[in-house]
Amino acid sequence: MAELSDLPLRDNLVGKSPYGAPQAAVPVSLNVNENTHPLPEAFIADATAALADALRNVNRYPDREFMELREALAGYLGYGLAPEQVWAANGSNEVLQQILQAFGGPGRSLMSFTPTYSMYPLLADGTDTGWIGVPRDLNYAVTPELVVAAIAEHRPDIVVLCAPNNPTGTPMSLDTVRAAYDAFDGILIVDEAYKEFDTESESAISLLEGRHRLIVSRTMSKAFAFAGVRVGYLAADRAIVDALRLVRLPYHLSALTQAAATTAVKHAGAMLATVDAIRAQRDRLRDALVELGYTVHDSGANFLLVGGFADPSAVFERLRAQGILVRDLGIPGHVRITAGTEAETSTVIAAIADFGAAGTV
Template sequence: MAELSDLPLRANLVGKTPYGAPQAAVPVSLNVNENTHPLPEAFITEAAAAIAEALRGVNRYPDREFLELRAALADYLDAGLVPEQIWAANGSNEVLQQLLQAFGGPGRTLLSFTPTYSMYPLLADGTDTKWVGVPRNADFTVTPELVVSAIREHNPDIVILCNPNNPTGTTLSAETILAAYDAFDGMLIVDEAYHEFNAGAESAVDLLPGRHRLVVSRTMSKAFAFAGVRLGYLAADAAVIDALRLVRLPYHLSALTQAAAITAIRHSGAMLGTVGEIREQRDRLAAALNELGYTVHPSGSNFLLVGGFADPNAVFETLREQGILIRNLDIPGHLRITAGTESETTAVIEAITALTA
């Protein structure tokens, strides 16, 4: 069997590694920021019926423009948007990939502020877009001054701001987003994958009017507990959606995905019913770890970045041996922990307490 090195791989992919979050069948899996709560039974019943009905027509291609789903997403965002301003794909990673296919590519640059979502440089590699990672401030914040300085120095074609940021949980101000938009003539993407967990926060969706280069990306994987369905979406000027049609694959959203997502939005109140509890468990975990002497960074998401571990890898491996999976992202002294159910959070607290004693 051949090795990767035997293939005529594109030069910018040589030596790179794929996305690699561990997957393991453990009792407590808190490493990829999923919503670990069960789905509402009423939704499951209705979604099963909707998918069964969709199956009757799968001998035909699905609605290429998925207009019903786009209308449902526009209603969910409740920002005066029309379906022509909404786009969706198989997870927000595909949404971001399509944006880079349309606005990135050879000779163009994507900039963001590190540490941030590990897929951004991988998506840049996949589209042959140059990646520039600018370090965040020491407390992981990104200020208007930092944004403007970085944009002026690197002159990027695309900037991605993750809000709240993964893996730090740090939030951004509207002032910072506007400073970024006004600092250059390229595309500004605000990735709001975790927005529903950021209690009371304004969305960059509200900044869209009059800003045709602004894109707001969202996902149903997190707060909606819909990670296995793969549905990400964005809101933007209708011209951006026209650009994405140039690069999307035909019929890229299956009829089954569309049926499930439309049903989930119809049940959005119940689907998001666990968000408050997840915030409570996040804050409970933060309080417990603070009491143990660890540094818990402020988070507007469903996870915590925790510092103060002398050997993060040893802690990660010890917890995994106990059936608890968290995330080691190679940030010195730090581990990331998703807030799960009450029992899952208790298991993490007890395990780390035992290690600290």
């Protein structure tokens, strides 16, 4: 059997590893920032009917422009968006990939501020786009001054700002977004995958008017509890959407995906009813871990970055042995923990409390 090294890979892929968050059938899975609450029964009933209707026509290609879904998403996002300003794909990763296919490529670069979402450099590699990672400040923030200085130094073609940031949870001010946009002539992406959990700052969608190079990316995987359906979307100028239509695969959103996602948006109130409960468990987890002596970074997302572990790898393995998955991201002294249900939060608090004082494991 051949090895990967036996194949004529592109040079920028040699030695790289694919994305690989651990997956295991455990009672408490808090490692990939899923919404761990069940979906509303009323939605499931309506979605089942919508999928049945879609199945009756799957011998035909789906609506290539998925206008019903785009209309629903535009209404959900608000800000006076037209359906033509909205685009969707199979998860926000595909949305980001299409952006890089259209605006990145050989001789062009993508810049972000690290630590941040681990897929950004992988998407850059996959599109032959150069990757530039700039360290965040000591509190993991990205200030207007930092972003302007980094753009001036590195002169990227595309900048992506994760807000709130994964894996740190750090929110981002609109002042930083404005400063980044004004600092260069390239494409600025604001990745708002966790925005529904952030009550402190307004969406960057509010800045779209008059900024034709600004893109705001969202996902239905987190707040909508739709991770298994794979739907991501964006809001931008119509010209941006036209550019993405140049690179998307034909009929890239299946009829079943369109039916399920459109139904979910119609049930947005019920689908998002767990958001407040998740925030409450996030804050409960934060308070409990701080009381135990751990460092918990401010988060506007559905997870916490927790410091104070002497050996994060050992913490991961010890928790996994108890049926609890958290995420070891290679940040010294830290693990990331998703906010789950009340019972899941109680389980992980009790498990970490058994470790003893911060820094002992």
